[in-house]
Amino acid sequence: MNKKYKICTRIKFYKLNIMNAEVKDEVKKTIKKQNIQLVDGEFTVSEANDIVKNLINEKINFHKLQRLSLCEGFLKSNTEFPDSRIGQLQNDKKISNEFFRDQFGKNVTVTINGVLEITINE
Template identity: 55%
Template sequence: MNTSKEVMHKVQLVDGIFTASEASDIVSNLIGEKINFHKLHRLSMSEGNINSDTGYDDSRVVELTAERKEFKELCREARLMGKKIKINGILEIEIID
């Protein structure tokens, strides 16, 4: 069981108000990086062992792809309404057991 310690570090990754197009680019690129991470992790796990359990990475790629699609739709709606999008993205980093 992982026991969480106090938050050791916070990174303000994104903070601002953006046009729908800018927000779409920012979030799509962040999600794309996570998708690539999971694809590479899946590949490294299965290298030399075709029977590796890559289920977690597989499911995360599917989830993240769906999230990116949903966010693009939100951006499309904001663009049509002439609205901007506020994004506040903080990474909380902890040391765990």
């Protein structure tokens, strides 16, 4: 069963497909899987830049909150993982900005297909 939701933004409608969880048995191990079509469509360069930038910013904020939570009550907590992810994501954002900047002013569109694949291992 596929459910489709349209999420309204400033100009375009983004489709969000939520598919039923798929269950597989593998040697006494159950794997539950769900795909979420987070972004699917054709966009202007400006729209695509905004989408990618906002997704990356959300992940950066998530890791900043994770780091803050680790340090709460113990300032010498190991924050190596969130720190490294924040750095990687900031670098990805810079690369993304350069990629889109090169396309501004051209008569082109950008297709984005962003699927989240979520797997639960028991």
